[in-house]
Each structure stands twice: as C-alpha cells, then as structure tokens.
Amino acid sequence: MRNFSYEALPMKVDFGFGKFQTVSEELERLNIKRALVLSTPPQEDLAREAEKLLGDGCAGVFAEAEMHVPIESARKARKLAEDLGVDGYVAAGGGSTIGLGKAIALESEKPIIAIPTTYAGSEMTPVWGITDDGVKTTGKDPRVLPVSVIYDPELTLSLPTDMSVVSGYNAIAHAAEALYAPDKSPIISLMAEEGARALLKSLPSIVADGTNRAARSEAFYGSWLCGATLGATTMSLHHKLCHTLGGTFNLSHAETHTVVLPYVLAYNLVDAPDALEALRRATGSEDPAAFIQKSSVDAGAPAKLASLGFRNDDVELAVEMATKNPYKNPRPVTKDAISRIVKDALNGEDVYVGKY
Numbered sequence: 001m002r003n004f005s006y007e008a009l010p011m012k013v014d015f016g017f018g019k020f021q022t023v024s025e026e027l028e029r030l031n032i033k034r035a036l037v038l039s040t041p042p043q044e045d046l047a048r049e050a051e052k053l054l055g056d057g058c059a060g061v062f063a064e065a066e067m068h069v070p071i072e073s074a075r076k077a078r079k080l081a082e083d084l085g086v087d088g089y090v091a092a093g094g095g096s097t098i099g100l101g102k103a104i105a106l107e108s109e110k111p112i113i114a115i116p117t118t119y120a121g122s123e124m125t126p127v128w129g130i131t132d133d134g135v136k137t138t139g140k141d142p143r144v145l146p147v148s149v150i151y152d153p154e155l156t157l158s159l160p161t162d163m164s165v166v167s168g169y170n171a172i173a174h175a176a177e178a179l180y181a182p183d184k185s186p187i188i189s190l191m192a193e194e195g196a197r198a199l200l201k202s203l204p205s206i207v208a209d210g211t212n213r214a215a216r217s218e219a220f221y222g223s224w225l226c227g228a229t230l231g232a233t234t235m236s237l238h239h240k241l242c243h244t245l246g247g248t249f250n251l252s253h254a255e256t257h258t259v260v261l262p263y264v265l266a267y268n269l270v271d272a273p274d275a276l277e278a279l280r281r282a283t284g285s286e287d288p289a290a291f292i293q294k295s296s297v298d299a300g301a302p303a304k305l306a307s308l309g310f311r312n313d314d315v316e317l318a319v320e321m322a323t324k325n326p327y328k329n330p331r332p333v334t335k336d337a338i339s340r341i342v343k344d345a346l347n348g349e350d351v352y353v354g355k356y
C-alpha cells in the first residue's frame, strides 16, 4: 500500500544547447537589475561571458569561488555584493561556485540563477555548506534554493573526462540514496531511476569522446534528475560517510563518492528491495553494486580510497565519526559494518550485494 508525502520545490529549469545565451531574458523575467556573477578562478572566462551577455544587468564579477566555501571568501563576496547594491546572483560553475552563491544568499536573501557546469547537483537543492577554521557546517534553507537553473550542455564540453566520470557517479549516488530515503516518494523514485540510467548510459560515450554532444546532453539531463532527488529527500549512510571522509580527511568530493558508493549499496540494498529493483533496471544488471564498481573503474575512476590519500591508520577515526550521530538508513549503522565497508573501500576490494 502506498504511503508518502511529496513537496515540489519552487524553481524554473531551462535545458538545452545554447540556453546560456538566454541568461539576460531570465534576469529580466525575475526583475533582477544588478546581478553579481560568480565563478571559480579557472572559470573566470565563463563569468566574463555572462557579464557580456548581461550588459547593464551585471553589477560585477566575483571569480574567487573555492572548494567547500571557506567563510572568508563568502564574507568577501557578501561585502562586494553589499557595496555594489546587487539584487541577485548568477552562479556559473560547479558545486563550489553554486555553494558560494548559496552562502551569500543565506544572509542577503537575494535570488540565485544557477548555471551548472558539472554533474554535482547543488543547483537543485536547498542545502548550503560553509567551512570555518577547517570545519564544514551544512544546513537546509529554502532561501538558498536557486529560483532558476539554466542547464546548457555546451558548458560541459570543457569538463575534463576524468572529472566528468566522478562527477557523474557523484550524481548517481544522490539517486541511489533517494531510492531508499526515509522520505522517498513515487515521483522522486522515478526521477532517480531515470537519472541513474541516463548517466550510466552516457558516461562511457563521454569517456570515448568528451565532445559527444548527444552524450553530454544525456548526462546533464541525468544529473538534473539526480540533483532533484537530492534536493527532495534525506540522505543516508553513503552521504554521511562521504561527508566524514571529505571533511575529516580532506579527500576529494566526487572521487570519494565514486569509490564508496558500491560498498554502501552492497550493504544497504539487502534491506531496500524497491531500490534494488530500480537500480537493477537502471544498470541492466542483477547486481547494481558490482556493476557500479566495475563501470566506474572501467571509465577511469579511482578504485580505492588509498588512491585518494586515505590510510589504514585513518579507519578507526572514520568509523568513529561516521557512527557518532544517529540517522535513518535501511540497515542499522553499526561500527562493525562501517568498519568492514571502509576497510574494503580503502583497498578497493571486489563487492557485491549481500557481501556484508
């Protein structure tokens, strides 16, 4: 018998090659007259292109976004926004740039137009994160949800293949956990299955040729769906564990998600039969955990946490941190289970549903 609750998030999504060129129409629609454009230093060219497209609608460019949103850069951007008297933000880039937009919007309550260029999915969520003195604090606030998202696959053609792969598996991880989330719902499960399918199908073509426009379009479509599932549900063991590994041991975000996902699925899918069936359909494999491990490594992703700088001596603390606060998960989050998962992920051991 069905039993669920679902709340649609209020945002507009425009998707398609060339949509970036229409960004000024979007500002006009939202009555934004003085936008601050955000990017990372390597993507300043993209920010400058946005500046040109916006003309008088652009009050300035802040091309200093950094990974994990250090509080100092958020403060600097907030001050610039205040000085310039901006009435909205255009965040053009990956999760780090969109994260900076959210950190500013958290205090100023001005609308964000997100123009994502990776598959991380932050543009679809009301989740923010700020790092102060090495500690990353995250929270959920509807004020930071972008009001408008422009997905232009053209902007992903420059995303290096290795980053495309791990970013894609980062997105698939959102979908996988949305399928067994405590607040899952039928519409989100459909989106999750389709999002994972679209990414798994297109990533090998991107590895073969990063300029394959059809594959880039399909992958971005998948990442939109996966991001939407992240924004609509509460994540479990996989995201908590990756948050710990990233935050405490400074392991890189998307790579960590890619390595850890098969191990958590091997553990959780035993007690999440609907998610197992959906992922069987999405992967076309009887064993989604084994499939995701093999397909990611075949696509060139790292196979073990040891390759990311994690060490045997770190296991105990990682297990301690990941089991400190209780949260909902299909199976109990015990120290013994997490220890086996982390040790196997450290060494890149083969995995299959039911191994744990």
Ligand code: NAD
Binding pocket: 040, 041, 042, 043, 066, 067, 068, 069, 093, 094, 095, 096, 097, 099, 117, 118, 119, 120, 121, 122, 123, 125, 126, 127, 128, 129, 155, 156, 157, 158, 159, 160, 167, 230, 253, 254
């Ligand atoms: P990123 O934004 O840090 O980008 C990595 C690098 O790739 C940057 O130098 C960036 O400029 C560059 N880049 C991005 N797109 C490019 C492109 N198309 N071509 C060339 N270079 C490009 O990486 P990410 O994985 O997108 O984001 C990771 C961050 O996002 C983490 O801090 C993570 O915690 C956060 N995140 C937040 C949420 C959320 O809901 N709040 C969701 C997912 C990720």
